[in-house]
Amino acid sequence: MQKIYRSILLFILCAGIVAGYSSCTKKDSLPNNGEPSITYVRVTDPLAADSLLVEAGQGILIAIVGVNLGDAKEIWFNDQKASLTLPYITATTILVSVPSQIPTEVDNKLKIIFGNGKKLEYNFPVKISKPLVTRMDCEYVASGDIATINGDFFYAPVTVTFNGGAAGEIVEVKDKQVKVRVPAGAQPGQITVKTNFGEVLSDFWFRDNRNIFISSDPFTGWWNSGFVVSNPGADDPAAINGNYIRVKQTVSNWQWMELAGGPADAMGPISKNIPDEAIQKPENYYLKFELNTKKPYNNNAIKFCVGVADGDHGDYSWLPPYDTKGAWQTVIIPYEEVTAAYPKQSVNPNGYYTRIVFSGPGELNCDMSFDNFRIVPKIIKK
Structure with a gap:
């Protein structure tokens, strides 16, 4: 019996030595032990x-x-x-x-x-990324009202400073959006957004007054002075930059209804406001304007002919749907998309012909207001 116990004990001891050796060998075979x-x-x-x-x-x-x-x-x-x-x-x-x-x-x-x-x-x-600022819901906001800035990396605490040095009151901060109350003293120009991780200047202007080719301040051109609103009533949208255009009527299927525009001599000095570079390199520019739809833009089409010598050219069609739900919003269209609709134009120091019309399929129950048609750079050169 003692012999059996000794054998078992010897077996366990040997097994332990073998297992320990195997474990050490396996560990030693791995990189960095x-x-x-x-x-x-x-x-x-x-x-x-x-x-x-x-x-x-x-x-x-x-x-x-x-x-x-x-x-x-x-x-x-x-x-x-x-x-x-x-x-x-x-x-x-x-x-x-x-x-x-x-x-x-x-x-x-x-x-x-x-x-x-x-x-x-x-x-x-x-x-940690510094703020990225891409656009504002509306680039024209009155002092005391709330502006919405879109982008990314808006990490609290955030400050928004307007041209002129006035800082806005931050109302709400999300990762991709900041809402700020516009301060008294805010001036046209770039805004600065700052966090603890950096600051950035916008590539757009707040209350952008550059290169406006249709403003209605005063009305110029051939068509529809009756659309111009100078003293908004209770039913009218609030003015954002002086006079604006309001179309409140039915636009029939394929009706040709001029909204605004005319030749350079009828438009006056404002016809010269399109930059030479925009004619030569439209891919570097946007067509922008402010829009307020009290009824949805859900039918028909709006056609643009901007920066041309005369009216014998094609038109760019801006198609529905679009609905601002009664608020002013900034519409942004790459200018190269507009100019692709007609032959390449040449710089004209005497000014340009402009035409904006309703003409497209479907009847539109229209109640739309427009202001500040402009051609502005996509990126502001440092």
């Missing part, structure tokens, strides 16, 4: 795989390269947890997107937590 480590971080584009990163912006997909990474369960950038997808985790590479959320606590560390509870840290700052 089985301990996770990060060698570098790079971009994920195969054509630029040798481009190493020492920092990255929010939302960017990166590749973390190292050894023994396959048991990663969590990855953090500062105090923001990233989303992990199992197929993108291997022993040597992890593909992960830098979180878009703004961190509360910034330590500039990338942290990987593994299944056994161990944590690996790596110096890797996240670049």
Whole structure:
């Protein structure tokens, strides 16, 4: 019996030695003795795989390269947890997107937590984006009223400063939108939006008074002075920049109804307001105007012929639907889309012919107001 016990004890001892040796051999066979480590971080584009990163912006997909990474369960950038997808985790590479959320606590560390509870840290700052300003719902807003600015990376606290130096009262902040009360003293020009991570000047002008070719202040041209509203009544939209045009009637199917315009000699000096560069490089410009629809623009068409020598050219058709629900909004149309509808024009120092008409399919029960037709740069050169 003692012999049997000795044999069993010897077997257990040998088995333990073999298991320990096997475990040590397996661990020793792994890189870095089985301990996770990060060698570098790079971009994920195969054509630029040798481009190493020492920092990255929010939302960017990166590749973390190292050894023994396959048991990663969590990855953090500062105090923001990233989303992990199992197929993108291997022993040597992890593909992960830098979180878009703004961190509360910034330590500039990338942290990987593994299944056994161990944590690996790596110096890797996240670049927090400065504000991006794309447009305003309406570029003409009265002092005391609320303007809506659209874009991205509006991280509180946000300040909005208007040309002239007056800062607006921030009413609401979302990641892609800021609502601000326009201060007294706000002047036409760019606005400045600032956060703790940078500031930016808009590429549009607030109350943009540049290059207006139809304003109705005063009325000029051949057609429809009766559409001009000079003293708004209770039923009229509020004025945003002096006189404006209001069309309140039925527009029949394919009716040709002039809205505004005429030749240069009828339009007067305003006909010369289209910049030479806009004629030569329309892709660098927008056609903009303010629109208020008390009834939806849901039928017919509005045709534009802007920046031409005379009326014997084609027209660009701006098609429905569009509904501002009784508020003024800024309409933005790439000018190259307009000019693509007719032959290339030449610069004319004597001014340009303009024609804006209703003409299209379907009867329109129209109640639409217009103001500030202008051709303005897409990007303001620094």
